[in-house]
Amino acid sequence: MSDLSTIKFAKDIRLTTLEMVYHARASHIGGAFSMADILSVLYSNFIRIDPKNPESVDRDRFLLSKGHACTSLYATLALKGFFPKEELLTYGKDGSRLLSHTTHKIPGVEISAGSLGHALSISGGLALAAKRKSANWNTYCLVSDGELNEGSNWEMILLAPQLKLDNLILIVDYNKIQSLGKVKDVINLDSLKKKFEAFNWEVFDIDGHNHEELTSALDQCQTKNGIPKVIIANTIKGKGVSFMEDTVLWHYKSPDENQYKEAILELEKN
Amino acid sequence: MRTAFINQLIEEAKVNDKIFLLVGDLGFSVVEPFAELFPDRYLNVGIAEQNMAGIAAGLAMEGYNVYIYSIGNFPTLRCMEQIRYDICYHNLNVNIVAVGGGYAYGSLGASHHATEEIGMLRTIPNLVVCAPGDPAEAKAITTFTSNYVGPCYIRIGKAGEPDVHKPNGPGSLMLGDILPVSKAGEVAILSTGAMLKYVTDFVENNNIKASIYSFPFIKPINSEKLFNIFNSHTKLITIEEHQASAGFGSAILEIMNDFAERKELTSIPSLKRIAIPDQFYSVAGSQGYLREQAGLVLEKGDILNAISIEK
Numbered sequence: 054m055s056d057l058s059t060i061k062f063a064k065d066i067r068l069t070t071l072e073m074v075y076h077a078r079a080s081h082i083g084g085a086f087s088m089a090d091i092l093s094v095l096y097s098n099f100i101r102i103d104p105k106n107p108e109s110v111d112r113d114r115f116l117l118s119k120g121h122a123c124t125s126l127y128a129t130l131a132l133k134g135f136f137p138k139e140e141l142l143t144y145g146k147d148g149s150r151l152l153s154h155t156t157h158k159i160p161g162v163e164i165s166a167g168s169l170g171h172a173l174s175i176s177g178g179l180a181l182a183a184k185r186k187s188a189n190w191n192t193y194c195l196v197s198d199g200e201l202n203e204g205s206n207w208e209m210i211l212l213a214p215q216l217k218l219d220n221l222i223l224i225v226d227y228n229k230i231q232s233l234g235k236v237k238d239v240i241n242l243d244s245l246k247k248k249f250e251a252f253n254w255e256v257f258d259i260d261g262h263n264h265e266e267l268t269s270a271l272d273q274c275q276t277k278n279g280i281p282k283v284i285i286a287n288t289i290k291g292k293g294v295s296f297m298e299d300t301v302l303w304h305y306k307s308p309d310e311n312q313y314k315e316a317i318l319e320l321e322k323n
Numbered sequence: 324m325r326t327a328f329i330n331q332l333i334e335e336a337k338v339n340d341k342i343f344l345l346v347g348d349l350g351f352s353v354v355e356p357f358a359e360l361f362p363d364r365y366l367n368v369g370i371a372e373q374n375m376a377g378i379a380a381g382l383a384m385e386g387y388n389v390y391i392y393s394i395g396n397f398p399t400l401r402c403m404e405q406i407r408y409d410i411c412y413h414n415l416n417v418n419i420v421a422v423g424g425g426y427a428y429g430s431l432g433a434s435h436h437a438t439e440e441i442g443m444l445r446t447i448p449n450l451v452v453c454a455p456g457d458p459a460e461a462k463a464i465t466t467f468t469s470n471y472v473g474p475c476y477i478r479i480g481k482a483g484e485p486d487v488h489k490p491n492g493p494g495s496l497m498l499g500d501i502l503p504v505s506k507a508g509e510v511a512i513l514s515t516g517a518m519l520k521y522v523t524d525f526v527e528n529n530n531i532k533a534s535i536y537s538f539p540f541i542k543p544i545n546s547e548k549l550f551n552i553f554n555s556h557t558k559l560i561t562i563e564e565h566q567a568s569a570g571f572g573s574a575i576l577e578i579m580n581d582f583a584e585r586k587e588l589t590s591i592p593s594l595k596r597i598a599i600p601d602q603f604y605s606v607a608g609s610q611g612y613l614r615e616q617a618g619l620v621l622e623k624g625d626i627l628n629a630i631s632i633e634k
Contacts, residue, residue, distance in 0.1 A: 174374045178381015185363055208374035
């Protein structure tokens with residue numbers, strides 16, 4: 054049975070994200086929406102972190118690699134109480150600390166990201182540190198599908214099984230669209246599952262909008278069996294607003310007033 | 324220098340359990356003693372420098388003081404963005420160690436000539452840029468970086484360079500220190516990195532009167548000490564095993580210009596920069612041969628003429 058609270062939280066993340074993007078006339082809402090369900094389930098039931106003590110040494114680490122989709126992470130953190138919700142409306146404005154790519158100056162954000170292909174290596178370093186210190190926290194890293202074009206990711210995808218980093222949980226937001234078109238038309242990743250299996254990762258190939266599947270996969274990722282885990286979350290870019298779904302346009306576009314209102318109505322209905 | 328570095332790193336690691344060494348599948352017959360003594364604080368990440376820099380950032384976030392080690396351009400140019408963004412923007416305790424600075428790997432070709440990295444690295448905020456001049460400076464820089472909080476770049480030479488600082492070396496270093504090797508006359512030769520031995524030999528062999536200063540730090544440079552050098556000499560010669568563009572001589576010029584612009588200098592010394600003239604060299608040859616090809620040589624006349632003008 055679906056967890057109604059995570060579904061409600063995902064809706065709140067999307068509504069809050071929409072508001073930020075609309076007021077800032079910002080872009081990247083498609084990729085922010087595609088990962089909203091992942092964030093909801095992660096932050097509701099898996100990532101062990103205290104919003105009032107976000108630098109506690111025994112917290113789980115979450116690293117967002119696709120920093121351009123920062124709005125839904127900022128929304129998630131504000132809604133969870135890491136910083137005041139009111140601050141979200143300063144997003145992208147002059148002097149705001151809420152940059153348009155994830156910034157580590159924000160409570161709860163581990164690293165700044167923006168240049169793609171960086172966070173997985175850092176995540177590997179964190180997971181290695183936990184191993185060397187016999188600490189039991191996990192490192193979660195969320196990457197986009199397009200950024201798997203970056204060779205640096207594959208350096209860590211090669212190394213993590215060698216180091217037996219079973220405390221490293223990689224999530225691919227596989228929304229099938231990158232900057233200039235469909236992933237399959239730019240560099241086809243299929244079969245991503247077989248690729249990760251060939252690299253000796255434990256793979257969970259799931260519907261990234263289905264909270265039961267996300268929960269089940271994340272539950273299984275807690276197993277310490279010497280193998281790093283990857284969740285291939287098959288998602289839809291712009292998920293939640295029909296006219297934004299599965300189109301490259303909403304990697305760039307900001308909604309006008311009518312689209313904003315229409316999007317709210319759709320999100321409220323779901 | 325390589326040996327001085329690793330030996331001192333081992334000494335530091337004995338008393339500082341935060342020191343962690345990552346290598347990019349290089350360091351044969353150098354890193355093994357560290358790996359044997361501190362297996363929990365050592366890792367060969369394979370031939371993957373971008374990953375190495377990222378891993379170092381992650382380890383540093385968890386409190387380690389990380390050294391990443393490889394040859395010349397590999398832990399620097401190959402992962403420049405990871406250095407800038409992951410390490411320096413997050414202001415982490417990562418020390419990037421490049422062996423084989425300049426033409427140390429002469430005949431191995433342009434891939435192994437580390438002749439541009441100082442210019443690239445010294446523009447990055449938060450990063451301290453070091454190029455020790457002899458094994459004693461390499462040892463002192465290792466101690467400095469093991470205690471310093473923040474990112475550092477350390478360009479070291481190869482194995483077997485002689486010590487210049489005798490008998491007890493330069494002692495402990497403060498950030499930005501300039502090391503006087505000799506003080507004499509109106510001309511000062513400012514040397515960074517492994518050019519130092521050549522400079523001291525040249526002055527000694529030609530029986531020339533000139534001050535020699537070694538700069539183990541290219542960024543930052545102690546501006547008060549440098550101001551005193553500007554004020555007490557009429558001619559300066561900078562020498563470095565690096566492209567003229569954006570290198571050590573450029574750094575000295577920038578600082579001198581800022582003093583002059585603020586009208587803090589009563590007279591401005593002339594400055595000759597000896598550096599690589601915007602070229603690659605595609606001939607085989609020893610370090611010494613390639614230095615000559617690139618014009619990294621002192622001219623006796625430059626120093627003597629300046630002295631006679633003074634008189």
